[in-house]
Amino acid sequence: MSTQQLITENKEGAEIHHGADLCKQKCHELLAEFNLPKGLLPLNDLTEIGYNRTTGFLWLKQSKRYEHKFRAIGKTVAYDTELSSFAENGRIRKLSGVKSKELLMWVKINEMCIEDPSSGKVKFTSAAGLSMSFPLSAFELEEKDQK
Numbered sequence: 001m002s003t004q005q006l007i008t009e010n011k012e013g014a015e016i017h018h019g020a021d022l023c024k025q026k027c028h029e030l031l032a033e034f035n036l037p038k039g040l041l042p043l044n045d046l047t048e049i050g051y052n053r054t055t056g057f058l059w060l061k062q063s064k065r066y067e068h069k070f071r072a073i074g075k076t077v078a079y080d081t082e083l084s085s086f087a088e089n090g091r092i093r094k095l096s097g098v099k100s101k102e103l104l105m106w107v108k109i110n111e112m113c114i115e116d117p118s119s120g121k122v123k124f125t126s127a128a129g130l131s132m133s134f135p136l137s138a139f140e141l142e143e144k145d146q147k
Contacts, residue, residue, distance in 0.1 A: 003059065003084045003096055007050065010057035016050040023049040027060065028141075035090050037122065037139035040112060042068045043079055051087070058092070059084040072138035076101040077109075090114040100124065 017026045023046035028038045030051055041060065048061040060083045069076045083097035091113040099106040111125040114136070122139060125131040 003082045006057065006084050007059050007082075010052040010055050010059075011050065012052075013054055014050045014052040014057070016048065018048050020044065020046055023047065023060070026051075030058065030087065034087050034092070035117070036092065036112070036114065037136050037141075039139040039141045040092075040122070041079070041083070042141075056086045056088055057084070058087045070134075070138050073134050075134075078106065090117065100126075 015026075017023055024044065026049050027041055027043065027046065030049075031038050031040055043060060043062055043066060045063045045066065046060055047063055049059070051058045062079065062081055065081055066079045067076055068079070078099045078101070080097035080099075083095070085092045085095040087093075091111070093111045093113070095110055095112065096108075098109040100109055101107075107130070108127045109124050110127045112122060113125075114122050119133075120136050121133040122136050123131050123133045
């Protein structure tokens with residue numbers, strides 16, 4: 001099912017916000033609510049964010065594809081113009097629209113989760129089932145992103 005179909009199915013009853021500043025604020029609030037680092041989705045040009053509390057479906061739209069380098073771990077991540085997922089405490093699953101550059105290829109990220117909060121790590125799983133864990137601190141908001 002496409003992201004657009006999922007959004008259409010989950011739009012009824014969802015909280016929907018528009019405008020870059022408000023969307024960024026709501027994104028940070030939702031990540032905090034799910035006990036995930038606010039810098040996990042460092043998106044600046046958001047045009048829409050929606051969250052259906054009944055189904056857990058979360059979507060974000062931005063004006064253009066964005067690549068971000070997480071300096072602390074040396075990883076580049078690409079965020080498509082539309083992202084969607086199901087979010088819950090400590091986990092974003094069935095994620096679409098996010099890819100990480102590994103060696104010379106882009107790998108689709110399917111899930112981000114904190115399995116054990118005391119570990120201080122967040123685990124990323126690809127659509128192929130491969131996973132890597134990184135320190136939560138690598139995904140804290142950077143100074144320029146806090147504005």
